[in-house]
Amino acid sequence: AQKDEAPGRRRSVSLALQRLKADGHGEPPAPWCFILLGSAGRGESMLSADQDNGLIHDGSDTDDEWFARLGEHVSDYLDEAGVPRCKGGVMAANAPWRGTVAVWHERVGTWLGRARPEDILNVDIFFDLVPVAGERTLGNALHRDAVQAAAQRPAFLGLLAASVASY
Secondary structure (H helix, E strand, C coil): CCCCCHHHHHHHHHHHHHHHHHCCCCCCCCCCCECCCCHHCCCCCCCCCCEEEEEEEEEHHHHHHHHHHHHHHHHHHHHHHHCCCCCCCCCCCCHHHHHEHHHHHHHHHHHHHHCCCHHHHHHHHHHCEEEEEEEHHHHHHHHHHHHHHCCHHHHHHHHCCCCCCCC
8 A cells, every 4th residue: 555645735725625614615616636746746845845736717818716716725724734835836726837737738739839948847746736625536647648648748758857867
């Protein structure tokens, strides 16, 4: 059996959902999935844990305000528990790391298509995606679709391999 690397992160999501209800914001407006990314997704955050996370939802752009609050509360709880905010901003509290399924597909397609250094870094962080709360099928489907899209971009895969070789 694999060790569960995310109980504290799941707990922070649960507390954030309770807080949203208590503050009068109600239930989530659409199906959603909270995801761990980067070193957090790989379970490699023992020595220098920070918040690498994101959020996928199956709603509309107008639902983003609710999900932004969820991301902010999760970040607050994690920070209070000793998991500092990501210095690079890779957190569901920040718009570039949260969005609808369609927004995520577009975002990943842009990263794969441009292949700038920041795109390679974003892909490197993103492909360690692990769904931890909510409708995990949303996270799994997005990951599967992204892997299929990357497989169609051999030039990008070459750049990614070259960036890894530089380490």
